[in-house]
Amino acid sequence: MVQSLRRLKESPSQTAGPYVHIGATPNWVEITGVWKEDLGLVLVGPETKGERIILKGRVFDGSGIPLKDALVEIWQADSDGLYNSPQEKRGKADPHFTGWGRQPTDGTTGEYRFETIKPGRVPYPDGRLMAPHITFWIVARGINIGLHTRMYFGDEEAANAECPVLARIEHKVRVPTLIASRPEENGMPTYTFDIHLQGEKETVFFDI
Amino acid sequence: MSDEGSFYQRDRSWHPPAFTPQYKTSILRSPQYPLLSLGNTASEMTGPVFGHDEIGPLDNDLIRNFAKTGDPIGQRIIVYGRVLDENARPVPGALLEFWQANAGGRYRHKKETYLAPIDPNFGGCGRTITDGEGRYWFRTIKPGAYPWPNGVNDWRPAHIHFSVFGHAFAQRLITQMYFDGDPMIWQCPIVQTIPDKAAIEQLVAALDRSVTLPMDALAHKFDIVLRGRRSTLFENRMEGN
Ligand SMILES: [Fe+3]
Numbered sequence: 001m002v003q004s005l006r007r008l009k010e011s012p013s014q015t016a017g018p019y020v021h022i023g024a025t026p027n028w029v030e031i032t033g034v035w036k037e038d039l040g041l042v043l044v045g046p047e048t049k050g051e052r053i054i055l056k057g058r059v060f061d062g063s064g065i066p067l068k069d070a071l072v073e074i075w076q077a078d079s080d081g082l083y084n085s086p087q088e089k090r091g092k093a094d095p096h097f098t099g100w101g102r103q104p105t106d107g108t109t110g111e112y113r114f115e116t117i118k119p120g121r122v123p124y125p126d127g128r129l130m131a132p133h134i135t136f137w138i139v140a141r142g143i144n145i146g147l148h149t150r151m152y153f154g155d156e157e158a159a160n161a162e163c164p165v166l167a168r169i170e171h172k173v174r175v176p177t178l179i180a181s182r183p184e185e186n187g188m189p190t191y192t193f194d195i196h197l198q199g200e201k202e203t204v205f206f207d208i
Numbered sequence: 209m210s211d212e213g214s215f216y217q218r219d220r221s222w223h224p225p226a227f228t229p230q231y232k233t234s235i236l237r238s239p240q241y242p243l244l245s246l247g248n249t250a251s252e253m254t255g256p257v258f259g260h261d262e263i264g265p266l267d268n269d270l271i272r273n274f275a276k277t278g279d280p281i282g283q284r285i286i287v288y289g290r291v292l293d294e295n296a297r298p299v300p301g302a303l304l305e306f307w308q309a310n311a312g313g314r315y316r317h318k319k320e321t322y323l324a325p326i327d328p329n330f331g332g333c334g335r336t337i338t339d340g341e342g343r344y345w346f347r348t349i350k351p352g353a354y355p356w357p358n359g360v361n362d363w364r365p366a367h368i369h370f371s372v373f374g375h376a377f378a379q380r381l382i383t384q385m386y387f388d389g390d391p392m393i394w395q396c397p398i399v400q401t402i403p404d405k406a407a408i409e410q411l412v413a414a415l416d417r418s419v420t421l422p423m424d425a426l427a428h429k430f431d432i433v434l435r436g437r438r439s440t441l442f443e444n445r446m447e448g449n
Contacts, residue, residue, distance in 0.1 A: 007216075007294045008433045012407040013223045014384040015231075015398060016369070019315045023307030023371055026333045029317055034273045034331050035264055062236035069319075075255065075377045085254035087375055089212075100256035122250050135251050139382055142233030144224035144401050146382060150251075169244060197237050207218065207243035208252045208378050 013145035020071050020139060021104050028104055040073065040102030043116045047096040050079025050117030054190040055151070057180070058110045059138060062198030066110025070140035074101045074114060074151075076133075081120030090123075118153065118189075124164040131159035131166065138195060148206045151193045154181045169204055177203045213438035214248035215378045216294055224401035231397045232358055252378040258303040260337050267335050270308075270348035274331030281327055282311025282349030284425040287385070287413065290342045291372065294436030298342025302434070305335040305371040306346065313352030313364075322354050347425065350387070358397055365392035365399065374434040385430045386412045 021029045025038040044052065055074070058066040077083050082093035084100075093099070103112045121129040133150045152160055160166055160179065169175050180191035195203045226238035246252070266273040271280060287306075291299040309315045309332065312324035316332050330349065338344045348368070355363050367384045374380075386393050393399055393412065402408050410433070419427035 006296075007436065008292060008296050009222055009407065009410065010218065010294060010435050011381065011383050011410055011433045012402045012404075013381060014369075014402070014411070015234075016371070016382045018319065019307060019317050020369070020371075020382070022315060022317060022331075023305045023333045023335075023369060026307075026331065031274070031316055031331045031333060034333055035267060035335075039258070039262070062238075067237070073380070075251070077251070083250060083254035084256070085376075086257060087254040088250070090250070098256060124249055125247075130249065130251075133251070135377060137377070137380055140237065142231070142235075142237035144226055144228060144231070144234060144238075146380060147239065148252075165246065165249070168246070174241075198240055202239055202241055204241070205239050205243050206246040207220070208246045208248060 015141060015144050016071060016139035016146075018069050018141040020069075024071055024102060025104055038102075040100055043098055043101045043114065045096050048117060049094050049097070050119075052188065053116060053118050054185065054188050055114040055116055055134070055180075055193065056111055056190065057193040057195060058112070059105055059140070059195045060197065060199075064199065067105055067140050068107050068110045070105040070112075070138060072103050072105065072112045073137040074116070075099060075135040075137070076116065077119040077122050079117055079120050081122045083122075121159065126164070128162070128164050129159070131156050131163035133163075133165075136193075136195070143197075147197075148208050149195065149203050150178055150206070151191070152179045153191065154179050174202075174204050177201060213440045214253060215376065215435040215437055218435065222404060222407050224403070228397075228401040231401050234401070248378055253376050255373065255375055255377040255379065257301060257375075258337060258373065263335060263337055268344075268346035270330070270332065270334045270346065273334060275329040278329055280310065280330035280349050282330075282352075284347070285350050286345060286347050286419065286421065286425050286427040287368065287430055288343070288345035288419060288427060289413075289430040289432065291338045291344065291374070291432045291434060292342060293374070293434050297436070298338070298340075299374050299434055300338055300340045300342055301375070302338040302342070302344075303335065303373040304338070304344055304432075305333070306368050307333045308348065308351040308368045309354055311349050311352050313354030324352065324354070350426075353392055362397055363392060363395070365390045365396050370432065372432055372434060379434040381432075381434060383432070384411060387428065388412055388415050
């Protein structure tokens with residue numbers, strides 16, 4: 001017998017199930033009076049620095065139907081590319097921006113929607129800058145372990161072209177699955193990021 | 209405390225795979241391409257933090273936090289444990305959210321169709337933040353088993369759902385806790401998405417009579433393990449292993 005490394009194993013994941021909203025966004029499923037406000041609904045306030053944007057989209061299953069019972073979380077840097085986290089070692093992030101959001105997909109349309117800001121660029125471990133991006137985490141009934149992906153910005157062609165993460169995608173035809181288009185909606189820049197769990201347009205998901 | 213290195217790679221053979229046909233909903237919701245191995249950048253090694261001030265005094269008491277006319281029906285229990293990382297270090301300040309069915313196996317949710325009655329005094333959600341040693345506890349009633357549409361006669365064993373935030377978005381985890389001695393654990397298609405029996409047993413809480421409140425509540429111990437960080441050998445001091 002060799003010496004043991006004595007590490008623990010990570011607790012195995014189990015699906016969030018159809019009722020994840022009871023725990024994550026109880027007010028949204030009409031369980032009111034337990035706590036005042038669901039966490040993660042609001043990312044920005046009047047003092048938050050950076051360009052205000054809307055982020056929306058749907059999560060599609062392999063048959064092309066949008067999920068109406070999913071939960072979408074986002075995590076992003078502030079407008080200077082800093083994360084509001086004690087683990088952030090590069091500087092102090094905007095105190096008026098949490099960087100974390102959580103929204104259910106709508107029970108009728110399947111759409112999720114965040115009001116946030118466009119993040120700045122964050123360095124890759126080797127120092128090169130990644131293109132501005134927003135990390136997504138998706139859970140739902142039928143998803144056995146939460147799915148990580150990233151949304152990139154369609155109007156950042158130059159930064160996207162030199163992003164070391166996008167460059168690692170071997171099948172270049174799949175890169176557009178991570179890039180959100182930017183139409184205006186009522187004068188507000190609105191990025192649409194649809195996520196495809198499966199099928200021809202399957203989104204690139206990451207093992208991080 | 210070493211809070212610098214990147215995380216150990218996730219052991220995907222310990223977790224359920226995405227495609228598990230005995231759990232039918234996974235069939236159309238499972239990515240088919242391989243995941244892109246990214247490793248950690250600052251985007252994954254950071255994560256949101258939550259303050260104890262965001263948590264109300266009854267948030268970890270599911271017996272009281274929704275009660276209208278009295279206590280909910282059911283067996284009173286305490287669930288307690290620690291949140292650790294793979295290096296067995298405690299994870300302080302972790303936000304835990306939990307949700308569950310009532311004692312009859314019924315969720316308070318408009319899409320829920322099981323005929324067991326709603327309990328007017330039970331909401332079914334709670335949350336807490338681990339203390340400096342990674343400890344947490346909450347009080348609730350033991351959830352009932354319930355049938356669900358998958359096979360024609362599939363039942364979920366009694367369980368509590370957990371959502372956990374560690375210190376980094378890479379540690380984000382949702383899982384479920386089961387109860388020691390329940391034969392239904394081994395008959396459940398969702399439990400069986402986990403390929404390894406020892407991994408399933410990691411989700412089974414132990415009855416702990418030494419923590420039971422006499423004449424009040426039974427206690428179940430449930431420890432949760434999140435991904436651990438590598439030591440940054442050479443570049444940095446070696447710590448803690
Ligand atoms: Fe459940």
